[in-house]
Amino acid sequence: MGGVDRVDDLERDEALAEAIRLREAGRREEAKEQLVALAEHFPHDAEVAYQTAWVHDTLGLEAEAVPYYEHALEGPGLTEDDRRGALLGLGSTYRTLGRYENAVTTLTDAVNEFPDDAALKTFLAMALYNTGRAHEAMRMLLTLLAATSSAPEIAGYRSAIEFYAKDLDATT
Numbered sequence: 001m002g003g004v005d006r007v008d009d010l011e012r013d014e015a016l017a018e019a020i021r022l023r024e025a026g027r028r029e030e031a032k033e034q035l036v037a038l039a040e041h042f043p044h045d046a047e048v049a050y051q052t053a054w055v056h057d058t059l060g061l062e063a064e065a066v067p068y069y070e071h072a073l074e075g076p077g078l079t080e081d082d083r084r085g086a087l088l089g090l091g092s093t094y095r096t097l098g099r100y101e102n103a104v105t106t107l108t109d110a111v112n113e114f115p116d117d118a119a120l121k122t123f124l125a126m127a128l129y130n131t132g133r134a135h136e137a138m139r140m141l142l143t144l145l146a147a148t149s150s151a152p153e154i155a156g157y158r159s160a161i162e163f164y165a166k167d168l169d170a171t172t
Contacts (some may be wrong), residue, residue, distance in 0.1 A: 012042055016051060023055050031055045039068065046077030050086045053093075062093045069093065084114050088123060095127045103127035118148055139165045 011125035015038055022031035035052040042048050053068030072078060078086060087110035092102035098150035107124035114120055121144050142165035146158045154161070164170065 012045070012048070019055070020051060022060065023051075028058050032059060032061075037039060046072045046075060047082065050078060050082050050089075053089060054156055055084065057089055057093060064094050065093050066071065067089065084110070084117060084120070087113070088117075088120055091127065092122075092123050095123070095130060100127055100130040104131055104133075118144055135168060138168055142168075154156070 015034060016056065017059050019031045019034040022028070022034065032052075032055045034050065035055050038048045039045070039052045047071035049068045053065040053072060056062070056065035056068065069086055072086045073083070073090065087106060090104045091107035091110060094100070094106060104124065104127045107120060107127055110120045111117070111124055121140055125137040125140040125144075128134075128140065145154060146161040146165065149155065
């Protein structure tokens, strides 16, 4: 049995690498077909599920991507970078589908897990806006802008931006 599993794993690795190459080369429909077949053959493989979700997203098939993202995130098997990507992909996809509360929950959890990830914070701010939490979204974006911008025009006002990010309604 061990020898058969190793052959399957080798074939899986080669097929997954080929599907990723296809996606990266813009041959997304072919990549999707190969990844869907891989996902059926390896139903408990988080990496295959993540790559399958990703290709669906690139094809504008967000609703079909969701179960693959959810499956990829259910247990172990993703690298830290892939987990971060899957959380961003799922949260963004929920937002695109109008599932704003799911997006906020997913992206909030992701930001808690990866607090230094500016992309996660940006997508969370968009989802917060969609749920009517514009002040919170603006606070997050302004804080992020002040912390990450290297533009001299922003750097010169960093303290003021950080101050007003805490309370946009503050006046003197």
